[in-house]
Amino acid sequence: MSRTASALALALVLVAALASGVAAAEPTFGKATVSATFLDGIKLEQRVSLPSGVHRVEAYVREGSDAHTFLADVANPGTGDHLLTYTFETPAGSIYPNTHVQLGFRVTFDDGHVVDGPPETVLYEDDRFAWATLQGDLVRVHWYQGDEAFGRRALAIGEKAVKDASDLLGVTETEPIDYFIYADTKPFYDVLGPALRENVGGIALPEIRTLFANIPPSAESESWVGIVIPHELTHLVFGTATNNPFHDPPHWLNEGLAVYLSEGYSTSARRNVERTARAGEIMPLRALVGQFPTTADRFGLAYDESVSAIDYLIRTHGQEALVTLIRSYAGGVSDDAAFSAALGVDVAGFEAGWLADLGISEPVPFGPRPAPPGPLPPDWAAAPAQTANPGASGLPAPTFRATTPGAGDVSGPVTIAVLALLAVLLAVGLLVVARRLSQGEPLLAPAVPTVPTAVDDDDADRDAAAAGGEDDRPQ
CATH class of the missing domain: 3.40.30.160 (Collagenase ColT, N-terminal domain)
Incomplete structure (x- = not known):
């Protein structure tokens, strides 16, 4: 193989190695330290060595067994060794004591791939x-x-x-x-x-x-x-x-069981439900699926109605049916599916039976009701003209921000230059091969002994000059 072809092959190997080195550069994380102060925050510190091509740096936080990850932007310090610091604020009610919190740093590169540093876990305590x-x-x-x-x-x-x-x-x-x-x-x-x-x-x-x-x-x-x-x-x-990842049982079922097991269906609770039913002010169970009302009287009534429904369920369908109903939610089924399988009626059917047991029909909803029309200003002949397209939500259209690499980042130009050099060398190699073939020369020289030939001084000088010129070419 000629010296030109050998040099070309060597250059290709070097370019491939350089390209591989650029792609393989990853951040290096040191040991993280975490300190927590109740009602203040959890502080994370970690040394990290960042290569070029880093687009974004973030802190990640996971609480307890929750699979959700909270991300917060951290200033990108650029290439080199740095101490990253982040404080996860914990005001009252934001995170409960006795929760294990996992924290770490995340690095996102210009090409989109993400590297998470090793997490550090701390028990958040009321100290x-x-x-x-x-x-x-x-x-x-x-x-x-x-x-x-x-x-x-x-x-x-x-x-x-x-x-x-x-x-x-x-x-x-x-x-x-x-x-x-x-x-x-x-x-x-x-x-x-x-x-x-x-x-x-x-x-x-x-x-x-x-x-x-x-x-x-x-x-x-x-x-x-x-x-x-x-x-x-x-x-x-x-x-x-x-426990299931899909669907929570109705709140009244949870609270009703807790009241039933801790104090039973007490006389005071029974009287409150019966009195409210006679007054036509009972709340349907579908109104107690989520949070209970906030006013003291309706808040207490919600608990009394919940245990009333549990009492009715056990009297009508039996305790085993109650257990079957509750355990079925572990499969992530819907309310109607759970009630139908355990009790033979859907949620609406169970509620109708409970209301009938109280001697009342289904309550009439209080609202929402349309507001009565008000007086028009003197110069108005009709309602104001419509200002939005029919069916439009009225919400502002989303806007999108273009993502640009961080300032001072040269990884993009370096990668482009490497690829361009690789393309040029490949083109030169193909040209050399094509030229040799067109001249009838074999790609590999035959192994024959070299026969010395006599040359005069002028020819020797020309050959030496030619050889020196070839060696001086950039490789």
């Missing part, structure tokens, strides 16, 4: 108090005011509540349940945040297997303590029995 802890078979009770007897009573109530609900629903609880008792209202509402209602005394979070309740030590012997603890822990067992 304002020195918590005492007692652990049973499944329940761990945490409290900061009151003696050990207070904690032991709460633990005994909690253990029994979990066992009763588990036995009823036929589920086996294996993971611990943390139960935090706040003696003071303000710290308790700091946990819940401003979005929750002020009449809430406890909350159960199946996704992190945690219960929060506001119980002062002075109420240790009061009867309502023996109600609120089983009520909230029943929600956790209900969550285990119905």
Whole structure:
């Protein structure tokens, strides 16, 4: 093979190696450090070495077992070694204590591929108090005011509540349940945040297997303590029995079961439902599928109606049908499918039966109702003319922002130059091959011994000059 062909082959190898090196450049992440301050934020720091071609840098956050990923932009520092810093703010109600939070940094390149740095996990805790802890078979009770007897009573109530609900629903609880008792209202509402209602005394979070309740030590012997603890822990067992990624059961079914197991269908609740039914002010169950009303009277009525519906279900269809109904939600089925399979009637049919049991017909909806027409201004003969196309949503049209590489980024031009050089070398190689073939020369020289020939001095000089010129050409 001629020296030209050899040089061409070597150049192609070098270009391929260079192109491979450019494509393979990835960020290098150091050890991350995380620190959390309750009601303030979670700070992440990590050293990283960034190559060229980085388009965007972000922090990623995942809470608990939630598969969702929160992304936040971080200033792109450019090529080189840097300390990346990000603070995930945690004001009241944004994230609950006892939640494991995973944080890390994400690097997106100009060509679209993404590299996530190794995550760091921290347990977000309410560190304002020195918590005492007692652990049973499944329940761990945490409290900061009151003696050990207070904690032991709460633990005994909690253990029994979990066992009763588990036995009823036929589920086996294996993971611990943390139960935090706040003696003071303000710290308790700091946990819940401003979005929750002020009449809430406890909350159960199946996704992190945690219960929060506001119980002062002075109420240790009061009867309502023996109600609120089983009520909230029943929600956790209900969550285990119905867990699925598609569809939550109606809220009235969840709350109705919790009331039924913690206190039953009490005389006061029964009277409230019957009195409301006679007054024609009962709320249909379809109005209690999501959040309950906010006013105190309707809020309490929602709980009473929920346990009334559970009582009717058990009296009419039996306890096994209730268990079948609840367990069916684990399959992610719709409400109508769950009710039809377990009870033989859809949701509307069950509600009609419950209302008939109360001796009333289906309530008439209060609204929404059209507003009465108002007076027109003196110079107006009709309603204002339509200002939007029929069927238009009235929403502004979306706008799109073009994505451009970061300032100072030279990876794009470098890649283009490499590809251009590769194309030129390939073209030159093809031209050389075609020329040799057209002249009848073989691509590979035959292996024959070299016969020395006599040359005069002028010919030797010309050959030396020709050889020197070839060696001086850029390769």
